[in-house]
Amino acid sequence: MRKIDKYIGYNVLIGILMVLFILVGLFVFFDFIDEVDDIGKQQYGVWQAVLFVTLQTPQHIYELFPTSVLLGSLLGLGAMATNHELTVIRASGVSVLRIARSVLQIALPLTLLVMLIGETIAPAGDQYAYNMRSVAQADNEYISFQSRYGFWARDKNNFINIRTIQHDGGFGAIALYQLDDNLQLKSLVLAKSAYYENGVWQLRDVRRDTLSADAIRLETLEKLDWGAVLNPALIKSVIVSPEKLSLTGLYSYIKYLRESGQRDEPYQLAFWQRITYPLVSLAMIFIAIPFVFGSLRTVAIGQRILVGALIGIGFHILNQTAGNVGLVFNMNIIASALFSPILFVLLAIVLMRRLI
Structure with missing residues (x-):
């Protein structure tokens, strides 16, 4: 059974890393294109632009990881389904839940690693990047x-x-x-x-x-x-936006806003969305598995990517909409942050039950 776990985990890991590399590479490329117009302002040159987009890479990894988990799981498990490997594994008595556990064994450590990046390297890199750019583009006074x-x-x-x-x-x-x-x-x-x-x-x-x-x-x-x-x-x-602050940074700033009598709801929302980050990654995994064993097991790789991209975009839009609606109508912040992840987890459970 360990060999099966390792084999499934290896395929999913390769899929996740490949998708993450491509997505982050695209975002870094577009970031650099945006910076080209500013090259030449005061002391801001090509090296400063390259350094700026490089320092933002950890933040892109943190933000794009849930989508990469979804697409990577679809690609890794989908390739195994296309090669009838999943069929053989299931015929040997391995349940869908056991396969999901194999995926989780590789996805959870990756999630924790990315969370650590998002709490340490990403906020510090973003802050330094924007400070460096502002100083380089400013005059001496x-x-x-x-x-x-x-x-x-x-x-x-x-x-x-x-x-x-x-x-x-x-x-x-x-x-x-x-x-x-x-x-x-x-x-x-x-x-x-x-x-x-x-x-x-x-x-x-x-x-x-x-x-x-x-x-x-x-x-x-x-x-x-x-x-x-x-x-x-x-x-x-x-000034770093709430979404790019660490949990400790958000907590400290929320405390300051409360003590000074200012509105802190946007920062509370960002805080709880960071808390629910592992739940989002789990939701992406549990959404991917039913599709692989269901309607996507025999379709081409391009269709899997399209379906995964649509699901990821739909989740992002729903998550942003729920948060903004909660802020506008003064709804419970925790409920606004948890609504989308819990909804997708429930949807995944319903789809999984149809396979068991």
């Missing part, structure tokens, strides 16, 4: 970087800290430090929100502390205009 305290940027003698991106396109929790020519603090501006309009930052609900040699003057303003090189497009390209 403009430097930006991101930390766990939000987005920091320098515009000449001004330093700005932005903690959150709001859903209406604005930015929240703004701190602007203005220094004089001797790099001494001249004023501190705190704003609850900021919007970029007609090339000018408009700060709202502002408190400004102006420092002089013998006094500090406090002002409270409804609005305050601030002209800067910094623009929202650059900030949004540097």
Whole structure:
């Protein structure tokens, strides 16, 4: 029985790795094409573009792995079905559930490995990639970087800290430090929100502390205009989206948002979607097996790929729709995150029961 497990696992492993290599390669290629237009901006050259897309590769592996599990299982088991190997295995007394167990023995360790990549290498690589690109494309007077305290940027003698991106396109929790020519603090501006309009930052609900040699003057303003090189497009390209943060990063940021009285639902959704990542991979496996033993056992490889791609796209659309609907209608975040994986697992169970 161990030989059968190893043989099935080997075929599925080759299928998964082959599909993953092709999909990641395509995404990396398209990423590089997108970067070609930016080559030549300031210090951003070909090497920086190659480094940028390379650093994003771990994130692509994490995001594309569930789809690769589905397509790889269809290819590996489908090839065995085409060669009548699965028929022989089943005729020897091996059940469909036992074959599913053989697939799981190779898929689960791979899932755990990819999860580890997604929690360590991928977030760090993404953050470094965007920071590197923003610095390389900026002029000498403009430097930006991101930390766990939000987005920091320098515009000449001004330093700005932005903690959150709001859903209406604005930015929240703004701190602007203005220094004089001797790099001494001249004023501190705190704003609850900021919007970029007609090339000018408009700060709202502002408190400004102006420092002089013998006094500090406090002002409270409804609005305050601030002209800067910094623009929202650059900030949004540097700040990592919730989907690309690690579990620990999401947990820390959710805690900060709650303590500061801000909305944390998008980050909660991303957190629980990461929690359900193994369930998604299992759902892809259990969906693939009934199709291999059912209607796809005698069809060409191209048709298997097409069916697998359609299932993967359908799952992705449903998963995104369920999450967004949950956010819009203030539904339970955990239920929104679990809806699609559980639905696909139930569908797989129904299909599996028809084979047993």
